[in-house]
Amino acid sequence: MDLRQLRCFLRGGRPAAAALALLALGCGADRFIVLGTARAPSTAGYVEASSAGGSSTEVRVHMEALHPVDSLDPALHAYVVWFENDKSPPLRAGSLRYKPDERLGELQAKAPFRKFVVKITAEANDKPKAPSEFVVATQEISLD
DSSP states (O other): OOHHHHHHHTTTOOHHHHHEEEEEEEETTEEEEEOOOOTTTTTTEEEEEOSSSSTTTEEHHHHHHHOOGGGGGGOOOOEEEEEEETTTTEEEEOOOOETTTEEEEEOOOEOOSEEEEEEEEEEEEEEOSSSOSOOEEEEEEEEO
């Protein structure tokens, strides 16, 4: 089942089927399915995470059906990925490489944690100091 089929299950009000689809898609220990928030309900994708040695994690974020960021608010110009855990302030991982013709966003980065949250926000620029309230997706990651 691909992400478009999963979105159909979710919109069709079939929570049991959607849960089974999520379990089937997430069987790989290093792939985590991501669904958009209320600010970006059509967005879905995945985060691939693998050990980078020690307490670090290699992370690949792939998001589909992303609307142009300025459609959320004309003042917004970039999708930014953050790594968050309970012990330190949010860490900016980088900006999604957004492909407007395909409505895809991707990023590869290294997180200095093995258990953390990946948060994707819409921002006024690609180097904000902290995440905005325009959260389009989040996903908990744990390699422990």
